[in-house]
Amino acid sequence: xxxxxxxxxxxxxxxxxxxxxxxxxxxxxxxxxxxxxxxxxxxxxxxxxxxxxxxxxxxxxxxxxxxxxxxxxxxxxxxxxxxxxxxxxxxxxxxxxxxxxxxxxxxxxxxxxxxxxxxxxxxxxxxxxxxxxxxxxxxxxxxxxxxxxxxxxxxx
Numbered sequence: 389x390x391x392x393x394x395x396x397x398x399x400x401x402x403x404x405x406x407x408x409x410x411x412x413x414x415x416x417x418x419x420x421x422x423x424x425x426x427x428x429x430x431x432x433x434x435x436x437x438x439x440x441x442x443x444x445x446x447x448x449x450x451x452x453x454x455x456x457x458x459x460x461x462x463x464x465x466x467x468x469x470x471x472x473x474x475x476x477x478x479x480x481x482x483x484x485x486x487x488x489x490x491x492x493x494x495x496x497x498x499x500x501x502x503x504x505x506x507x508x509x510x511x512x513x514x515x516x517x518x519x520x521x522x523x524x525x526x527x528x529x530x531x532x533x534x535x536x537x538x539x540x541x542x543x544x
Contacts, residue, residue, distance in 0.1 A: 399468045399498050402439070406465055407513060409433035410502050414509040423475045426504045427462060430473070434465070441465045447493055461490055470499035474512075479503050484516055491518035 413429040427443070434441050445464040449457045463471035470490045474483060479501060487499040497519065503512035 396468075398466070402466045402469045403498060403500060403515065405437060405439055406430075406434070406463075406469065406471055406500055409437060409439075410500075410504075410513070411509050414504055417504075419475075419505045419507065421475065421504070423462075423473050423504075426475065427473055430463070430471075434463075439465060440467070442467075447490070449493055459490075459493075461494075464494075468496060468498070470494060470496055472499060472501050474501065474503040475505040476503055477505065479512070479514060484514065487516040488518055491516065492520065495520075 409430055410433075412433055413426060417426065417429060431441065431443055442464045443462075445461040446458050447461060448455050449459055461470055462473045465471055470487060472483070472487050472490065476483070483501055483503075487501050491497065491499050497517060499516040499518070501514040501516055502509075506512035
């Protein structure tokens with residue numbers, strides 16, 4: 389597993405900034421709205437902070453080196469951080485798998501999964517780290533390892 393230090397200082401700083409912005413959005417709005425409301429508010433916070441992002445970023449999905457479709461990321465921050473927003477009762481394994489698929493497709497290593505439908509936002513944030521160690525393996529047989537965990541105390 390790569391540590392946050394190995395991921396790079398810039399992507400870690402982006403993650404901290406997004407978490408801080410998401411906490412501010414949640415502090416102002418609280419839980420209970422649809423995902424689009426939180427996405428709009430988070431984009432306002434990021435723009436106000438001067439953080440570059442792409443909203444509803446379209447990405448191509450390949451299968452055996454052929455394009456089979458397109459998908460949209462909620463946010464791509466600084467070209468390095470995938471941010472997936474949810475407003476669900478509880479994050480499920482499929483939500484984490486979704487972020488891992490986005491990371492694999494974009495060849496990025498860090499994603500944030502943020503569920504705004506919680507009383508305390510720190511309980512709704514998960515970092516997802518994807519590493520692809522397939523360089524040492526045969527083509528077509530990637531070794532996917534993901535570090536999934538709920539964030540504890542945030543220093544924002």
